[in-house]
Amino acid sequence: MDENISNKIRWQQLLRYQLIEIMALWEGRLITNHLTGAFGIGRQQASKDINAYKELYPTNLTYDKKVKGYVPTSEFQVHFAQGAANEYLHLLNGNEALRRVFEKSEMPSSYTEILGVPDRTISPDILRPIIKACREKLRLDITYCSMTNPYGEDRIISPHSLVFSGVRWHVRAYCEKHRSYRDFVINRIMSVDDEMGGAIEDDKNDDIWYRYVDIEIVPNPNFNSAQQSLIARDYNMHNGVMKLSCRAALVQYLLDNSRVFFGEVTSQTYDHLVLKNRGNLLRYIL
Structure with missing residues (x-):
């Protein structure tokens, strides 16, 4: 400027x-x-x-x-x-x-610094039609790249929400190829090729998006009591448990961002945080 x-x-x-x-x-x-x-x-x-x-x-x-x-x-x-x-x-x-x-104003400078993650390039030509499709409930023909298909493949999707996972942005959409709701990484959408009319699937059918689940996180039981108490204090746990509510579709992101170990805890598990109610959440963990 x-x-x-x-x-x-x-x-x-x-x-x-x-x-x-x-x-x-x-x-x-x-x-x-x-x-x-x-x-x-x-x-x-x-x-x-x-x-x-x-x-x-x-x-x-x-x-x-x-x-x-x-x-x-x-x-x-x-x-x-x-x-x-x-x-x-x-x-x-x-x-x-x-x-x-x-x-850029004359307000006092801050004595803080926020460490950000590297920005992932997203083109306005990609984001605009996605936003429009979410707002107007439209179908889109896109070219999408993935690790299994790095050169891209055609997908027809019906987007309904944008999701920030803590690292990158996704669009939550019904995928006609898989006949289910999926998360698509926005910067892996190479092109939006066409609008294809109204969505054929009501987003209210995205059951795990509209369902909220409780997540219980505890200190690693392999640590001694003093170490567990320290971790509990770090995360403001009550009675040694941190309870969170989250959309079922976003459980994986929350656990990843919070660095919570969600596998079977063994003597070789060294993570600070582990998932207590793992059995209730297995179906939502990718």
């Missing part, structure tokens, strides 16, 4: 301009409701913000009567946003997606 422009704009305005770019880039449509909903401002103020942004970068947005909103032009470039998919996806997830803008 041009520092001369940045220095002349209040940080609240920088946030609004950043949101304008994020929504235009990743959803392919910007409407005043995006600003009114995010910042609690009136439609008149939102329109002023959009017009002010267009005065700064007149070739970035154009009004499209069909979608009743502004769409990015072929010359669109980000000036206030990062242009990375995680910025939009974390915004959906309620994380601190706007922290970068605060760093």
Whole structure:
């Protein structure tokens, strides 16, 4: 972003301009409701913000009567946003997606550092139709790569939700090849080849997505009592157990991210955390 422009704009305005770019880039449509909903401002103020942004970068947005909103032009470039998919996806997830803008303001610098994972490239051309399919319940013809099929194969999917596993983003979708709901790694979708009308499977049939299960995690019983007490304190366990509730479809991700050992515990198990109610959750562990 041009520092001369940045220095002349209040940080609240920088946030609004950043949101304008994020929504235009990743959803392919910007409407005043995006600003009114995010910042609690009136439609008149939102329109002023959009017009002010267009005065700064007149070739970035154009009004499209069909979608009743502004769409990015072929010359669109980000000036206030990062242009990375995680910025939009974390915004959906309620994380601190706007922290970068605060760093450009005159607010006091933080004495903290957050270690992030390497960003996995996701193209707007891939993400836009997936978001649209989730919202409008559509079928998509995609080319998907996997370790067993690294060159890609055709899949017809009906997406309903985006999932951040803690490391990368997936789309939860009905797969017509396997006739079941699956998670597809978004950055392994090489292309979205076609929209194929409405979804043929109601996402309410994704039973394990809508089912919540209890997870019980305990310190490794191979450790001595003092070590177990230390681990219990680290994780704020009550009576030596950490209880979590999770969508059944996401149990594997939660265990992996929390570094919980979910196999049969033996004398050779050295992990700090183990799964107590393993028998109840086996069907959800890949």
